[in-house]
Amino acid sequence: MSVATKPPRGGDPSERVTELRRAIDYHAYRYYVLDDPEIGDDEYDALYNELKALEEEHPELVSSDSPTQRVAPEPVSELEKVTHLQPMLSLANARSAEELQAWIHRMRNHLAREGITDPKFEFVAEPKIDGLAISLIYRDGVFERGATRGNGEIGEDVTHNLRTMPAIPLRLQMPDPPALVEVRGEVYMSLPDFAALNERRAQAGLSTFMNPRNSAAGTIRQLDPKLAAERPLSLWCYAIGTTEGISFGAHWNALEWLREHRFPVHPDVQKLHTEEEVVKQCRSWEERRGSLEFEIDGVVVKVNQVELQRRLGSVGREPRWAIAWKFPPTTARTRLHQIIWAPGKFGDLHPAAMLEPVRVGGVTVKMATLHNEEDLQRKDIREGEDVIVLRAGDVIPQVLSPAPHVAEREDRPAPARPPGECPVCHTPTVKPEDSVFTRCPNRDCPGRRWQLLKHFAGAMDVDGLGEKQVELFMKLGWVRTAADFYRLTPEQIA
CATH class of the missing domain: 3.30.470.30 (DNA ligase/mRNA capping enzyme)
Known part of the structure; x- marks a missing residue:
């Protein structure tokens, strides 16, 4: 499809606007749907910019289906519920x-x-x-x-x-x-x-x-x-x-x-x-x-x-x-290099597997959950051995089992055990009788606070407030509790 790069002298601007919209829609279709563009980015941008200039000059020609109106200028206040025409x-x-x-x-x-x-x-x-x-x-x-x-x-x-x-x-x-x-x-x-x-x-x-x-x-x-x-x-x-x-x-x-x-x-x-x-x-x-x-x-x-x-x-x-x-869940075999432990937001120590990077279902996996120490012992997962990693849908990658025949070896490494002290604050750990978790009892543990604040920031879904920002605010002493986020000044956030 071709379109003149400039409108004819004295031409009707509404006709040119219609021509430009059709051309832009066509070339967007070639690029985004067919993956077979007929023009380069510069030519596409020239068409788009000409349309935008004409609409600014003639605002009465602006319509909701114009390519220039894809992005609304303001956010919506909430996502409204709608009933489907048929389920x-x-x-x-x-x-x-x-x-x-x-x-x-x-x-x-x-x-x-x-x-x-x-x-x-x-x-x-x-x-x-x-x-x-x-x-x-x-x-x-x-x-x-x-x-x-x-x-x-x-x-x-x-x-x-x-x-x-x-x-x-x-x-x-x-x-x-x-x-x-x-x-x-x-x-x-x-x-x-x-x-x-x-x-x-x-x-x-x-x-x-x-x-x-x-x-x-x-x-x-x-x-x-x-x-x-x-x-x-x-x-x-x-x-x-x-x-x-x-x-x-x-x-x-x-x-x-x-x-x-x-x-x-x-x-x-x-x-x-x-x-x-x-x-x-x-x-x-x-x-x-x-x-x-x-x-x-x-x-x-x-x-x-x-x-x-x-x-x-x-x-x-x-x-x-x-x-x-x-399909069955995607699995892959790789080497488990190290089992690390980290406190959760309530102090429970969670084991995680540091892996030799492996592609599982199109994604490179370097780390996988081991859930808790009871699950770790039940599956008999050990450091330095090959394991089977599973990734299914929304589930965090997890270590499913030792690789075939690994458990039959006589020279296996010793089973992993939870540490006797918190790996973050070094407080002696405890294990309540009714829990599958070994726990850090220190309520002021930086690891626990980090998990709590990270969880809070994620739940608030504030654009730009990621893990690195939370970590930086903690290091600077600006944030110790969730309430401290509301005390940050514009200068601190900038």
Whole structure:
């Protein structure tokens, strides 16, 4: 698509504004959705800056669907609750070919009771992105509202943040848009973008995020859209919900409509016809998951025909016509170099494993939890040995067990024991009879205070107040209790 770099002399500014908006939307689609740009950043910026200048010169031409209006100037005061037009249902799980076949058998039995004795199933298999499910409402072609899934029936209005994502069209580029279209998708953060974001936060002295899903979910729920605009969020669309003025006979047709109208749909979504093809596709995704640039925790399999979906219906909060093939948690083998102990906010000493860095589920893991000393002894984890590290979804990486055959060796190191004194304040430790934790009894222990203050700062969710800031304020003596945060002066914070 080409667009003149300057408007013709004496031309109508409204025509030029329309031309620029279409060009900017098109090139954003090429860049953010197709990953196939036709122009460079300088050319794109020139178009954007020209549009911005024209809108400033002619404010009557500004509209909510303009590319210049993606980021609202002010934060929202709260995230309002919204009721979905139709529930965003959860999915039943299958973890084997046998469970998948049992699901298909149940559908056949249900349809037989409906008088359909030989359904010719078609299936659609798509990656189950580990992100945050969202709903996008378009009325007469204009993006009106975006909401999180929430509990499936009631979510939170996050329109202000979703508008900042260039992959989400603010207006459908079609001559006669339907009165209503609800698009459903998954907001996520790619592994490379997540790593780069954490590196920037660490350099700025801010706390780093645990995993890409938490990062994406936390960003979408921010009150200030400027913060969301600064973070690298991505989107895959996977369904169309409520509609008016348009309908689809098959789920596959809905996905094609989404692609046609510039919504990002994963290129490897497959239409399949047999159980064997479905199992093969699910296993293919499982084999590839470690090489992907985004996290998936399974494959969603849906009946393609909308009429069969309608006849199958749902049971409770789960549709009968869809299921999630869930992958087992990701594990890796590595060497445990050292077990360290640190007091928690109540003084309990928690063991942690310092590991030889290893890639687990697309993330480099250097440290993993060992929960408590009872769990450490039960699993028989020891320093200097190879261990199996597990990472599953939102769970902090944990040491699952010794590596195979390690426990059979006769020359194993001695089991780890909790220290006799606190590693931070050196107060003698105690272990109450009714506790699985050895404890530092010193209420003024800097380690305990650090954990309490870090927990408080995280719960307050103050932008810029990360772990390094809390640590610095403690070292300077400015903060000893949570109340001290409210006594900080602007000069101290600056």
